[in-house]
Amino acid sequence: MEKKLIILPSNRWPPLSIPSYSATQFEWHGSTRVLANSDNVSMTKRSHSKLVDAKLNQLCVNGPLSEAVPILDSLAQQGSKVTPITFMNLLQACIDRNCISVGRELHARIGLVRKVNPFVETKLVSMYAKCGHLDEARKVFDEMRERNLFTWSAMIGACSRDLKWQEVVELFYDMVEYGVFPDEFLLPKVLKACGKCRDFETGRLIHSMVIRGGKCSSLLVINSILAVYAKCGEMSCAEKLFRRMEERNCISWNVIITGYCQKGEIEEAQKYFDAMQEEGVEPGLVTWNILIASYNQLGHCDIAMDLMRKMESFGIAPDVYTWTSMISGFTQKGRINDAFDLLRKMFIMGVEPNIITIASAASACASVKSLSMGLEIHSLAVKTCLVDDILISNSLIDMYAKGGNLEAAQRIFDTMVERDVYSWNSIIGGYCQAGFCGKAHELFMKMQESDAPPNVVTWNVMITGFMQNGAEDEALDLFQRIEKDGKIKPNVASWNSLISGFLQSRQKDKALQIFRRMQFSNMAPNLVTVLTILPACANLVAAKKVKEIHCCAVRRNIVSELSVSNTFIDIYAKAGNIMYSGKIFNGLSPKDIISWNSLLSGYVLHGCSESALNLFYQMRKDGLHPNRVTFASLISAYSHAGMVDEGKHAFSNFSKQYQIRPDLEHYSAMVYLLGRSGKLAEAMEFIQNMPAEPNSSVWAALLTACRIHRNFGMVIFAAERLLELEPHNIVIQHLLSQAYSLCGRSWNAPKMTKLESEKVVKKPVGQSWIERNSIVHIFVAGDQLKPYLDKLNSWLKQVAVNVKAHTSDNGLCIEEEEKENVSSVHSEKLALAFALIDSHHTPQIIRIVKNLRMCRDCHETAKYISLAYGCEIYLSDSNCLHHFEDGHCSCRDYW
Numbered sequence: 001m002e003k004k005l006i007i008l009p010s011n012r013w014p015p016l017s018i019p020s021y022s023a024t025q026f027e028w029h030g031s032t033r034v035l036a037n038s039d040n041v042s043m044t045k046r047s048h049s050k051l052v053d054a055k056l057n058q059l060c061v062n063g064p065l066s067e068a069v070p071i072l073d074s075l076a077q078q079g080s081k082v083t084p085i086t087f088m089n090l091l092q093a094c095i096d097r098n099c100i101s102v103g104r105e106l107h108a109r110i111g112l113v114r115k116v117n118p119f120v121e122t123k124l125v126s127m128y129a130k131c132g133h134l135d136e137a138r139k140v141f142d143e144m145r146e147r148n149l150f151t152w153s154a155m156i157g158a159c160s161r162d163l164k165w166q167e168v169v170e171l172f173y174d175m176v177e178y179g180v181f182p183d184e185f186l187l188p189k190v191l192k193a194c195g196k197c198r199d200f201e202t203g204r205l206i207h208s209m210v211i212r213g214g215k216c217s218s219l220l221v222i223n224s225i226l227a228v229y230a231k232c233g234e235m236s237c238a239e240k241l242f243r244r245m246e247e248r249n250c251i252s253w254n255v256i257i258t259g260y261c262q263k264g265e266i267e268e269a270q271k272y273f274d275a276m277q278e279e280g281v282e283p284g285l286v287t288w289n290i291l292i293a294s295y296n297q298l299g300h301c302d303i304a305m306d307l308m309r310k311m312e313s314f315g316i317a318p319d320v321y322t323w324t325s326m327i328s329g330f331t332q333k334g335r336i337n338d339a340f341d342l343l344r345k346m347f348i349m350g351v352e353p354n355i356i357t358i359a360s361a362a363s364a365c366a367s368v369k370s371l372s373m374g375l376e377i378h379s380l381a382v383k384t385c386l387v388d389d390i391l392i393s394n395s396l397i398d399m400y401a402k403g404g405n406l407e408a409a410q411r412i413f414d415t416m417v418e419r420d421v422y423s424w425n426s427i428i429g430g431y432c433q434a435g436f437c438g439k440a441h442e443l444f445m446k447m448q449e450s451d452a453p454p455n456v457v458t459w460n461v462m463i464t465g466f467m468q469n470g471a472e473d474e475a476l477d478l479f480q481r482i483e484k485d486g487k488i489k490p491n492v493a494s495w496n497s498l499i500s501g502f503l504q505s506r507q508k509d510k511a512l513q514i515f516r517r518m519q520f521s522n523m524a525p526n527l528v529t530v531l532t533i534l535p536a537c538a539n540l541v542a543a544k545k546v547k548e549i550h551c552c553a554v555r556r557n558i559v560s561e562l563s564v565s566n567t568f569i570d571i572y573a574k575a576g577n578i579m580y581s582g583k584i585f586n587g588l589s590p591k592d593i594i595s596w597n598s599l600l601s602g603y604v605l606h607g608c609s610e611s612a613l614n615l616f617y618q619m620r621k622d623g624l625h626p627n628r629v630t631f632a633s634l635i636s637a638y639s640h641a642g643m644v645d646e647g648k649h650a651f652s653n654f655s656k657q658y659q660i661r662p663d664l665e666h667y668s669a670m671v672y673l674l675g676r677s678g679k680l681a682e683a684m685e686f687i688q689n690m691p692a693e694p695n696s697s698v699w700a701a702l703l704t705a706c707r708i709h710r711n712f713g714m715v716i717f718a719a720e721r722l723l724e725l726e727p728h729n730i731v732i733q734h735l736l737s738q739a740y741s742l743c744g745r746s747w748n749a750p751k752m753t754k755l756e757s758e759k760v761v762k763k764p765v766g767q768s769w770i771e772r773n774s775i776v777h778i779f780v781a782g783d784q785l786k787p788y789l790d791k792l793n794s795w796l797k798q799v800a801v802n803v804k805a806h807t808s809d810n811g812l813c814i815e816e817e818e819k820e821n822v823s824s825v826h827s828e829k830l831a832l833a834f835a836l837i838d839s840h841h842t843p844q845i846i847r848i849v850k851n852l853r854m855c856r857d858c859h860e861t862a863k864y865i866s867l868a869y870g871c872e873i874y875l876s877d878s879n880c881l882h883h884f885e886d887g888h889c890s891c892r893d894y895w
Contacts (some may be wrong), residue, residue, distance in 0.1 A: 053086045060093040069105045072112055081114040088123045100131040107140075118144065122151045129158030147178065153186045160189045168193035169202055181209070184218040191224035195231035203228030204237075223251050230259025235268075248279075254287050261294035269294060282314075289321050296329025301338070304329055318349075324357040331364040339364045340373060353380065355389050362395035371403040394422045401430020421452045425461055432465025437474070440465055456482075460493050467501025472510075475501060492526045500532050508536040512545065519552075527558050534567050538574040540847035540876050541771040546575045566594045573602025576847055576874040576881070593627055600633045605881050607890030609641035626658060632665045639673035640892070647673045668697040675705020676894050680714055696725050703735070704879065707814050708894055715739040715814060731764050731816050731852070738814045766817045768827035769849045770835060779831045781817065782824035792833040793825060799833075803857075803864045815855040816878070826858050828875060832865060842869050850877045853895065863887050 052071060059068050068090055075082065087106070094103035107127075113120055121144045128137035141147075141155045152175045159167045172190045175182065182190055187206065194203040207225045215221055222245060229238035242248070242256050253276045260269035273291055276283055288311040295304035304326060308318055323346040330339035343361055346353065353361075358381050365374035378396055381387040387396075393416050400409035413419070413427045424447045431440035444462055447454050459482050466475035479498060482490045495518040502511035515533050518525065525533075530553050537546045550568055553559045559568070565588055572580040585591070585599045596619045603612035616634055619626065626634075631654050638647030651670055654660055667690055674683035683702055687694055703718040719736040726732060740747035766781040783789065820826055828850050835846045854862075854877045866873050867887030875882045883890035 052080070053083055056082065056086050057089055060089045065090075065093055065097060065099055065102050069102065069109075072106075072109045076109070076112055080112075082112055084113055084115060084117055084120050087113045088120055091123045091127045094127050095130045098131055100128075100133060103127045103131060118146050118148050118151055121145075122148075122154050125151065125154045125158065129154065129161070134158055134162050134164070147180070149180055149183060149186070152178075152180055152182070156182075156186060156189055160193060163196075165193040165196040169197060169199055172202070172206075181213065184215055184221050187215075187218075187221050188224040191221075191228050195228045198232050200228070200232040200234055203232065207241075219247055219249060219252075223249075223255060226252060227255045230255050230262070233259075233263055235259050235263060235265075248281070250281060250284055250287065253281060253283075254290060257287065258290050261290060264298060266294055266298055266300070285311075285316055285319060285322075288316060289319075289325065292322060293325040296325050296332075299329075299333055301326070301329045301333050301335065318351070320346075320351050320354050320357060323351055324354060324360060327357060327364070328360040331360050331367065334367070336364045336368045336370075353384060353386075355386055355391055358384070358386060359391050359395040362392070362399045366395075366399040366402040369403045371400070371405055374399045374403060388417065390416070390418055390420060390423065394420075394426050397423065397426040397430070401426060401433065404434065406430055406434060406436070419450070419452055421455050421458065424450070424452055424454070425458050428458065429461045429465075432461055432468070435469050437462075437465050437469050437471060454488070456488050456491050456494065459488065459490070460497050463494060464497040464501065467497060468504070470505065472501065472505070472507075490523075492523055492529060495523055496526075496528050496532055499529065503532065503536055511536050524556055525549075525552060525558075526556075527561055527564060530558055530564055531567055534571045538571050539849050540576045540874050540881075541769050541776055541849050543575040543577060543847060544771070544774070546571055546577070562588070562590075562592060562595070566592070566598050569595065569598040569602065573598070573605055574881075576845075576876075576883075578602050578606045578608065593624060593630070596624060597627070597629045597633065600630065600637075604633050604636045604640065606883060607640055607881075607892065609637045612637035613641065626654070626660075628660050628663065628666070631658075631660065631662075632669050635666065635669035635673055639669065639676050642677065644673060644677045644679070664692060664695050664698060667692070667694070668701050671698055671701040672705070675702055675709075678705075678709055680705060680709060680711055684714070694721070696722060699725070704895075707735070710812065712739045712742045712812075712814070716743065734764055735814055735816065742812055742814070763818055764816055764852055766827045766850060766852045768831040768851075770831040771847065772835065777831070777834060779827040779834070781820075781827045783827075783830070784823070788834075789830070791837065792830055795833050795837050796825060796829050799861065799865065799868075802868065803861050806864055807860045813856055816853045817855055819855075820857070826855065828854060828858050828877075829861060832862065832873070836865070836869060836871075842871055844871055846871055846873045848873070848875045850875065853877050853879045854882065859889065859893070859895075863889055 052075060056068055056071060059065055059071075072082065087110070090106055091103065094100070094106065107124060110116060110120070110124070121140065125137045125141050125144075128134070128140060137155065137158050141151070144151060152171065156168050156171050156175075159165075159171060168190060172182065172193075187210070191203060191206060193199075194206070203225060206228075210216060210218075210221055210225065222241070226238055226241055226245075229235070229241065238256060238259050242252065245252060253272065257269045257272050257276075260266070260272065269291060273283065273287070276287070288307065292304045292307050292311075295301070295307065308322060308326060311318065311322075323342060327339045327342050327346075330336070330342065339361070343353075343357075346357070358377060361377045361380075362374065365371070365377055374396075377399070378387070381392050381396070386392055393412055397409045397412050400406070400412070409427055409430050413423060416423060424443065428440045428443050428447070431437070431443065440462065444454065444458065447458065459478060463475045463478050466472070466478065475498065479490060479494060482488055482494065495514065498514045499511045499518075502508070502514060511533065515525075515529070518529070530549060534546070534549060536542070537549065546568075550559075553564060553568075558564050565584055569581045569584050572578070572584070581599055581602045585595060588595055596615065600612055600615050600619075603609070603615060612633065616626075616630070616637070619630070631650065634650055635647050638644070638650065647670070651662065651666065655662060667686075670686060671683050674680075674686060680702075683705060687698060687702065690698075699718050699722045703715060703722060706712070706714040706718055716736065716739045719732055719739060722732050723729065723736060737747045768779045770777050770779070779786075786792075817826060818824070828848055831848045832846065835843055835848075854875065859882070862873050862875060862882070862884045864887065865871070866884035873882070873884040875884070877895070880891050880895040882895065
């Protein structure tokens with residue numbers, strides 16, 4: 001709001017015209033009127049004026065107020081007037097009885113008052129305002145010839161009651177400009193409006209006026225100024241004022257404590273709470289509730305619970321607000337059982353729940369989808385006669401919808417007398433979550449014709465519902481309708497719904513396209529956007545995109561969120577930039593267990609076992625408690641470093657030292673540890689003695705070990721166990737077929753349907769992706785369509801001669817992909833050739849993603865190229881992230 005320059009005027013405002021009324025303005029139809037007591041009253045100008053005033057005053061007390069109008073009309077016919085006091089009494093009677101119709105009739109006859117003074121007009125303003133017609137009150141106010149303090153007080157009080165806080169502040173500036181200064185009774189109302197509007201400047205101005213006007217002795221006014229500073233978050237100003245106060249009461253302490261609570265500085269609030277008691281001011285129920293509510297809002301429910309017990313020890317019984325705050329706090333924290341326990345204790349203590357209590361309890365039931373408890377909450381709402389409240393109805397609809405009882409949700413919705421946008425959103429969201437998008441869309445169309453038209457949340461609920469149920473086209477159509485409609489603009493949640501939906505349906509490219517569109521539309525991504533889109537970039541060819549998103553997150557200050565920084569540590573590692581992961585980690589303060597685990601797993605992924613182990617030792621030195629994720633990475637690091645005994649010791653020790661029971665991820669890592677070192681028999685024995693049934697990852701770890709060490713008999717055993725778990729996996733079938741062939745046996749595929757056998761015939765086809773000049777190129781083994789393939793193949797033949805000269809291992813092996821021939825070169829070789837030929841200079845880093853495991857020949861080729869061309873090659877296949885440099889690979893030839 002633009003503030004007015006306050007200058008005390010030298011002259012009053014010019015008189016404003018108001019309608020003048022005279023007796024000739026009223027047409028009289030009849031000479032007499034039969035009143036309630038059936039007396040015939042003959043009005044005469046001289047003899048009955050006092051009697052008329054008395055009669056009118058009597059009507060104000062206990063008579064039909066509407067009979068005042070014909071009496072006034074009779075006075076008008078005779079040219080008589082009423083006293084201002086009588087007229088004001090009539091207006092007050094209209095206020096008391098909320099009778100706006102008679103009030104308007106009286107207003108039309110204001111010309112019958114002997115002398116219309118500011119007090120009469122002020123009462124007229126009050127009558128309109130207190131009867132709920134603020135616009136008409138403002139009109140009377142604006143037309144007044146003269147305004148005194150009572151007039152301004154009436155208008156400001158009216159706006160305050162109607163929560164028109166901005167208008168209250170504007171009226172204050174008009175009032176001071178008019179030359180009237182608020183008294184100590186009006187100032188708190190103006191200051192309350194400043195607090196509601198977060199208008200710090202006006203609050204500070206009033207503070208200076210109070211000092212100059214010598215009104216600092218009013219504790220009510222000073223507390224109100226203190227409240228403005230606190231609500232505006234200006235705690236330094238609030239603290240200065242608080243310390244200078246000669247007198248403080250409980251309200252003063254409550255204000256300063258609330259201010260720090262609202263800023264989330266709970267420790268400062270606690271200090272003032274303690275100081276309050278030290279100064280001999282006993283905290284009241286309100287003070288305890290302020291602190292308890294704040295701890296709950298910050299998620300410190302246990303501390304809040306301790307405060308509640310302490311409050312009771314001081315002899316102060318928790319009221320409904322205390323209990324509700326605790327129930328709501330535990331619900332938001334996800335501790336639903338604790339919330340229900342408190343609700344039961346509240347009933348035992350005989351505390352009557354309020355609307356928020358029941359709504360919070362219903363939300364708790366919704367979060368755990370407990371319909372049995374929800375029915376009890378619904379019954380409680382009926383018993384307390386609160387079931388018709390719109391907030392409770394909305395909570396019950398949400399509870400039943402999330403619990404899967406859409407019929408009950410629909411019944412409540414249908415019986416609601418009044419529905420708001422939340423009512424519609426809850427029922428529509430329920431149908432969307434249950435997969436009934438047709439019914440949801442039907443309600444969505446009805447909502448557009450209702451008194452509560454859809455808001456952006458409604459559109460987002462529909463978009464999310466369609467995306468989750470595989471109807472991407474309908475979701476995109478809805479999104480485009482928002483953009484075309486223009487009344488409601490899509491927000492960041494709208495874009496997030498599309499991105500998340502495409503990722504859930506494994507359409508990463510479409511998700512990234514939507515993200516690009518979002519950026520082009522100048523819609524700023526938020527924390528949810530970044531956390532949603534980053535997993536789509538967890539591969540080598542998306543390294544530039546990760547940097548782009550990182551820059552965006554830095555500009556928006558989203559990286560200040562620890563969850564975002566942790567995700568970047570993880571994604572940079574998967575995108576081949578472990579150095580960036582380390583930089584982000586080193587810049588974090590504080591770090592949590594996820595930060596350490598993210599970098600630890602990144603080092604393991606890149607084969608940096610020494611760095612991983614050093615990080616673990618540093619983690620323990622810093623006193624951080626490792627978890628099960630930490631130990632899975634630790635065993636893998638020992639495996640890569642060839643430290644078998646250390647890995648076995650860690651596995652047997654961490655359950656004793658850290659009370660962590662090993663799960664299948666740890667068993668799989670142990671099989672990998674033993675298998676990599678060639679201890680195949682020990683690995684087999686380990687699997688047989690496992691307390692849990694081995695899963696695919698355990699058998700895959702054994703299969704890799706047997707394949708690398710060329711124990712084809714054990715390959716068959718491991719592959720057959722895998723095939724039992726994944727009967728349609730064509731890669732395992734292909735490996736099993738090779739193993740049987742190398743053992744001189746023929747493999748008979750299990751009996752299958754015709755459709756399944758057709759799938760088995762298909763051999764695994766290798767595909768590789770490489771990014772160049774911001775375009776991702778795809779290469780497929782045996783591809784004959786690209787026009788430059790002859791050039792690539794020619795270059796690869798020359799390289800192959802040099803590779804053979806550097807390798808001597810031609811032993812039998814099992815590969816996921818069909819062997820190369822003249823017409824079918826493996827896709828990663830084509831990608832490597834594409835990266836190196838026709839380049840003005842040799843690229844320093846080449847990044848390739850492949851869908852299958854690299855064969856031994858392609859692995860040797862990549863090692864040779866890294867040495868011969870002085871470049872680094874990052875190649876992620878289905879088993880491992882390979883980093884080729886100077887003729888060596890980070891996997892140490894075990895993948």
